[in-house]
Amino acid sequence: MARVDVIMPQMGESIVEGTITRWMANIGDEVKRDESILEISTDKVDADIPSPVAGTLIEILVDEGNTVEVGTVIARIETEADAAVSAVETAKTSAAAEPAAATAAPAPAAAAVAAGPAPTKIDGDGPGTREGRLRSRSTPVVRRIAAEHGVDISRLTGSGIAGRVTKKDILAFIEGGGALPSGMPTGAPGMLYVPIHGDTLEIKIPDVIVRENDRVEEMSVMRQRIMEHMLMSRRISAHVSSVFEIDFERVGALRRKLKPRFEQDGVKLTYLAFIVKAVLESLKEFPVLNASVVGRKVVYHSDYNVGMAVAMDAGSGLIVPVIKGADELSLLGLARRIQELGERARTRQLDPDDVQGGTFTITNPGVFGSLFGTPIINQPQVGILGIGAIEKRPVVIDDMIAVRLRSYFGLTFDHRVVDGAMGDFFMSKVKEVLEDFPEES
Amino acid sequence: MRKTGVASEERQPLTYLEAIREGLREEMEADESVFILGEDIGRYGGAFKLTEGFLAQFGAGRVIDMPISEAAIVGAAIGASQVGLKPIAEMQFIDFIAPAFDMLVNFAAKYRYRTGDGASIVVRGPCGGGGRGGPFHSQNVESYFLNVAGLKMVAPSTPHDAKGMLKAAIRDPDPVLYFEHKYLYRRVKEVLPEEDYVVPIGKARCAREGDALSVITFGAMVQRSLQAAEVIADEDGAEIEVIDLRTLNPMDDTAIVESVKKTNRCLIVHEASRTGGIAGEIVARVNEYCFEWLDAPVRRVTAPDTPVPFSPPLEDQYLVQVDDITSAARWMLAY
Numbered sequence: 001m002a003r004v005d006v007i008m009p010q011m012g013e014s015i016v017e018g019t020i021t022r023w024m025a026n027i028g029d030e031v032k033r034d035e036s037i038l039e040i041s042t043d044k045v046d047a048d049i050p051s052p053v054a055g056t057l058i059e060i061l062v063d064e065g066n067t068v069e070v071g072t073v074i075a076r077i078e079t080e081a082d083a084a085v086s087a088v089e090t091a092k093t094s095a096a097a098e099p100a101a102a103t104a105a106p107a108p109a110a111a112a113v114a115a116g117p118a119p120t121k122i123d124g125d126g127p128g129t130r131e132g133r134l135r136s137r138s139t140p141v142v143r144r145i146a147a148e149h150g151v152d153i154s155r156l157t158g159s160g161i162a163g164r165v166t167k168k169d170i171l172a173f174i175e176g177g178g179a180l181p182s183g184m185p186t187g188a189p190g191m192l193y194v195p196i197h198g199d200t201l202e203i204k205i206p207d208v209i210v211r212e213n214d215r216v217e218e219m220s221v222m223r224q225r226i227m228e229h230m231l232m233s234r235r236i237s238a239h240v241s242s243v244f245e246i247d248f249e250r251v252g253a254l255r256r257k258l259k260p261r262f263e264q265d266g267v268k269l270t271y272l273a274f275i276v277k278a279v280l281e282s283l284k285e286f287p288v289l290n291a292s293v294v295g296r297k298v299v300y301h302s303d304y305n306v307g308m309a310v311a312m313d314a315g316s317g318l319i320v321p322v323i324k325g326a327d328e329l330s331l332l333g334l335a336r337r338i339q340e341l342g343e344r345a346r347t348r349q350l351d352p353d354d355v356q357g358g359t360f361t362i363t364n365p366g367v368f369g370s371l372f373g374t375p376i377i378n379q380p381q382v383g384i385l386g387i388g389a390i391e392k393r394p395v396v397i398d399d400m401i402a403v404r405l406r407s408y409f410g411l412t413f414d415h416r417v418v419d420g421a422m423g424d425f426f427m428s429k430v431k432e433v434l435e436d437f438p439e440e441s
Numbered sequence: 442m443r444k445t446g447v448a449s450e451e452r453q454p455l456t457y458l459e460a461i462r463e464g465l466r467e468e469m470e471a472d473e474s475v476f477i478l479g480e481d482i483g484r485y486g487g488a489f490k491l492t493e494g495f496l497a498q499f500g501a502g503r504v505i506d507m508p509i510s511e512a513a514i515v516g517a518a519i520g521a522s523q524v525g526l527k528p529i530a531e532m533q534f535i536d537f538i539a540p541a542f543d544m545l546v547n548f549a550a551k552y553r554y555r556t557g558d559g560a561s562i563v564v565r566g567p568c569g570g571g572g573r574g575g576p577f578h579s580q581n582v583e584s585y586f587l588n589v590a591g592l593k594m595v596a597p598s599t600p601h602d603a604k605g606m607l608k609a610a611i612r613d614p615d616p617v618l619y620f621e622h623k624y625l626y627r628r629v630k631e632v633l634p635e636e637d638y639v640v641p642i643g644k645a646r647c648a649r650e651g652d653a654l655s656v657i658t659f660g661a662m663v664q665r666s667l668q669a670a671e672v673i674a675d676e677d678g679a680e681i682e683v684i685d686l687r688t689l690n691p692m693d694d695t696a697i698v699e700s701v702k703k704t705n706r707c708l709i710v711h712e713a714s715r716t717g718g719i720a721g722e723i724v725a726r727v728n729e730y731c732f733e734w735l736d737a738p739v740r741r742v743t744a745p746d747t748p749v750p751f752s753p754p755l756e757d758q759y760l761v762q763v764d765d766i767t768s769a770a771r772w773m774l775a776y
Contacts, residue, residue: 139776141705144733160776167705167736 004053006075008040008068018042019067020074025057031077038074055079138165145170150194150228174221194231201235222317233379238415241374244427247435248390248405254437262335271390273335275362276306278433279385280327283360286426288417290359292380298417307358307378308338310345311368320378321345322358366390372408382414383423385430455633458626460600461565462491464607465529467637469499472527475611476503478514479531488533489567489626515541518562519549519616527611532566535620536580549616550591559615565607567623568596569661569712570760576748579756581660581713583689586618587722593642594689596620598663600631602687605640613642620689622661629664643688645696651680654706654770657697657723659686662710662761669766679774689719697723698730705736706773710766715743737776742769 008018018040025037036048037057051057059076062068138146138153142165146153156173158165194201210216219227251274262269283290283304292299304327307320321341323329329337344350361378364387372388388408395404409430413423455463469475476499477492483506486493496504507514511532518528532538538545545564553559570579586592593615597603603621610617648663649670656666663685670681684700686692701707707727709720720741727739742765750756 139705139736140733141736164776166776 002079003058004055004077004079005073006037006049006052006077008062008070008072008074009049010070017067017069020062020064021046022064023060024048025051027057027060029057031055031057051077053077053079137163138170139167141167142170145174149174149225150232194228194235201231203231220317222312222319226318229379230376233377236379237377237382239374239377239412240415240418240420240423241410241412242420242423242427243372243408243410244424244431245406245408246431247395248407250437251434252405254439258331262332265332265336267332267336268339269331269335270338272308272338272362272364272387273331274434274437275385275387275430276308276323276326276334276338277331278430278437279306279360279362280304281433282426282429284327285429286422288422289383289413289426291382291417292359293382293414293416294380301359303357303359305357305359307355307361307381308341309361309363309375309378310342312348313346319345319350319355320358320361321350321354322356324357360384362387366407372410374410375412377412377414382417383426384412386410386412452632452635454630455600455604456627457600457603457621457629458489458491460604460633461607461621462493463633464604465492466495466498468608468611469495469503471637472611473503474525475527475529476505476521477529477531478505478507478518480507480509480514480533482506482531487531489623492531511537511539511541512544515544515549515562515564518564519544519552519560522560522562523552523558527561527563529563529565529611532564534574534578535566535568535582536577538564538566538582538618539585542585545586545592545616545618546589550589553591553615561614562616563607563610563613563619564616565610565619565621567626568620569622569624570749570756571624571661573751573753573756574749575751579749581620581711583618583620584713584718587690587719591615592690593617594620595642595687596622596660596689597640597687598622598625598629598648598660598685600629601633602640602646602685604633605638606642606687608637609639609642612639617642620660624661625664640687643691643693645693646685646687647682647696647700648685649681649683651682652704653679653681654708654773655682655684655697655700655704656708656710656766656770657684657686657700658710659689660712662712665761665763666710666766669763669770672763672767673770673774677771677774681770692723692726694726694730697726701727701731702734705734706776707731707735707739708742708766708769708773709739710742710761712744712761714746715741716746718743737773740769740773742766 019042020038021041022039023037024039025031025035031037031051031054033052033054034050037051038049040047040049055077057075058078060074061076062072062074068074137158142153145151145167151170151174153165153170156165156169157163158169160166160169192203192205194203248271251271255269255271255274259269287300288298290301290304292301303325305322305324306326307322309318309320311318321344323334323337323341326334326337341350341354344354358378358381360381361375361384363373363375363384365373365375366387366389369389373386375384375386377384386409388410390405390407392403393406394401395406396402397404409427411423411427413426465477469477477495479487481488482492483496483501483504486495492504507517514530514532518530521528532541541564549560549562568581572579583594583596586594593610593613595606595610595617597606607619610619649667651670653673656670658666663683666681666683670683673679673681682700682704684696697707707723709723711718711720713719718741720743724739724741727735742761744759744761747759750759
């Protein structure tokens, strides 16, 4: 049993008071939810006011003919239901939703109800689906941020009207580092929960014995994001790797030749610019490597946005700035972009936009001495190319041993859409372009 | 000879109306092919005395009093533009542009596409309400022309922009409709640069920086939006960004999108009536380009769908007031 206050609803933004013209229900009457119980009149509209709940009208606090301010308690209804559940506050939101200008939009005739100290709570008429709940509780920008950070919006407390989660709320939540630990279901201890598209990956954390002199520290936010992203990728894609050896004599000679000219433009010419160029040509020939998988569909991207993994100083993390529209850039343009993005990445000056929208990624473990690697795909892409050390090696050419500049390239591709042969066609093309790199002006 | 290098404090502030006059005069002095034509602009000096003294300075050949026929005024201007002249046609009140609609829509706007050469005319006139002018002397007409490809439209909100955009309009090779808000004529003043300057067509201006909400507006509503922003800053502690569009066609999408992506909230304020108003077009663009950046529905604050009333209290009710903007902004900030 609960008593629910019936309050004078706000019938429009500029309306501050209303007059009760007639009570249609008397004390002691049983009223149904949405049954008209009184008529009110304001300077803009006259309206029948429906009962907010089903129950018995037990008190009338304002008599006919009297004018009271919006928000004044005008009657009380006793209900069977739990007050907290039946508490709704519709008038504020619906009145606010009406156009701001002086156009006379008819105000919705719904009674506002406040039941004791119960907080406002949305519910009732909205669709009961998860999607419906998300929609009613967030906005497009919030849903975008949530998707980027793997936050489940339905677990946040919103400060917006009707408990809506605002951008401020979600940013505060993420900044507080709460994204993963408190945002995820708190199941059994010893479990790690990683958000993957529309689902949660549950991983049992192995027992670790923490000894007296061991150091335990919280992961940085970047570290957590990398952890989630890598686990998510491993779970989603069918990773296969293939390694090719590529001769760099041609590119090495071209680089020596072009370097001084590029330096005049203030651009450092690296092997990476040549490699990106070769990758772009190969992606154009085999577009399934420049794609994403959505359910049972393949999205072939029309943009060629190549991400380049950059290690943060002292191995403190990893970030992948994206060369947007890379296929439209010349060798000089690519080299300039690579240099600029690399610098901004290392000095932590990338904009959010710089790390989004990649369609293929190149990573370069070779600079740290690795011969070749089998990198993890950067979701939602389907391919990642790892560049091994570029160094002089003895090789057999025409039954003679020669010294050549060479490198192992490891391609990891998603076997869901790229078969082994396709991956190797792609790599053959990369090899062909690099070993016979065209002279550029 | 003009003195150069005079410190700016010696220069007197000019009103919006004086800035337009100075712009007109300088362009006519600089270029003999520039001339003006309109009703009562010569001997009488214009209904608002904007062209006072022009007849004496430039003579009847370049300051032409026309009969009461806006179709003839604009038609003659278009003809003159085709023989290399640069006419500036005045509509005594912009409301009277309606009889010239055919000339503008079917001739001026189409020349560029038909012949490769534009009709280099400016059609300028006082717009807007707040002056107790009633339904025939208070209108804002931009949305009548928004659907016409080939007509540029500008609506400056400051003396600086009024002068600079008038010059840009005169020098533009295509027809430009120049809407000067008569409420601003004598109410805003500022010291203008001494040198010849142009405010380019197609570039909006950030009139106030903020991070909580973007108000997209133009004309006299810029002042009002700035006032509303100050109220919100004082009372709510939220900083509202005000984008002064300045050019209504072609619209500066980049400025709108950049601002909305920054603030995640977009409120459009204009003085004209609601339905089919320019705000609808801006809402569509924000929806197309910024949907995933929005943290609240895009809203409009406009006049209602009625003619501008004569009665002062009714006109005040009709026109967008500071309170209308603050209450819409507050609703959006709380959303």
